[in-house]
Every structure is written in C-alpha cells, then in structure tokens.
Amino acid sequence: MWFWDGISMPAIFGDEWTSKQLDLARYFAKHFGSRIVDEGLEVPAGLVNFMNGGTKAANISMCFAKREELWEMHKGLRGVTDGPPGLWLGGVNAQLSSDRSKVAALQTNCLVGYVGVEFLWDENRRDMDSFFPHEIPVLNEFLAEPGLVEAIRARSRESSDTRKGGVRGSDTQRRKALSGARSGIGRFLNGE
Secondary structure: OOOOOEOOHHHHHHHHHHHHHHHHHHHHHHHHHHHHHHOOOOOOHHHHHHHOOOOOOOOEEEEEEEEHHHHHHHHHHEOOEOOOOOEEEOOOEEEEOOOOOOEEEEEEEEEEOOEEEEEEEEOOOOOOOOOOOOOOOEEEEEOOOOOHHHHHHHHHHHHHHHHOOOOOOOHHHHHHHHHHHHHOOHHHHOOO
C-alpha cells in the first residue's frame, strides 16, 4: 500500500461503500473519542454528533495516512517476526486557545502497520475534509523526521547481518544485534 495514492472504497466495501465507509469512520471516531476521554479532555461536540448519526463531523478531519518511519520499520522486520504488523496509537496532542482558557485543537492517530487514520479537531477551522464521503480518498504520506529513516535502515541492516550469522564488531555490538533480532520491533522502541 505504500505506493498507493488512494484507497478505493468500492473495492473494499462493494456497492454499499457509502454506508460502510461511514461505519468505518464512526469506528475510528469512537476510538479517538475514547482516547480523548482517557487523557481527561472533553470530547468535541462535532465528534459526538457524528457518532450519534451525523453524516459530517464538524471541525474534524479524519484522513487516511501512511507513515514513512513505520514503512521503513515494516520493511526491516520482514523475516524477523511472523506476527501482525503492529497497532500504533499516537499520543493525543492538545493546543490551547490564545488566552489559554481551553483546548482549541486536538491531534492523534491510529495505524495498523504503517497505514491508518490521522485525526484533527480544530474549533477555529470549518469544513475540514475527511476520507468520507470520497469514493477513492487520498492516502496521505507523512514523511519521517530527517535522519530517522537512515537510522531505521541501519538497524535493519544490523538485524539482517544477525539473521545471516554475519554479526561483526565488538562483543557489545554483537549482543545488541542479537538482542534486537530476538526482540523484533522492541529493538527499535528500546533504542538498542
């Protein structure tokens, strides 16, 4: 999916794609609403109205996204783990109003592997676009921070050397490489 520009809703859901797409959007809306509550914040009224049957979520954008750093990790983990690609839950980022009296914007995401949905609520923006009701919504590409992709690729090469029995370097480097190969994705998260 990394090379796709969009995701065809009729190809996934068939003739009922418009109603099924709204169901998918409400699934993510419920997830994002729960995440917001878990952070002790108030769920935006537009999100509540949408979950209660509205066809548009006021002041909200939910867009399909692919994240470069997760794509690189996905490629690097091939052959290291046979498990699923992983569920990634982004933190809830809140922006205060200019007078600091209330939350004025929220951002978070949920991805399976390297593809998922980015959520944005902004009380000052109207008519923000979402993946629904588009027949082939855009699959937005979020590029990694400079240097991150090379770091992931370097760790993937180290892991590849370990799988081939070609670990080189000091005993400490060998232990780190072997530990990383055994723990799969943990080697990225733990900075080994």
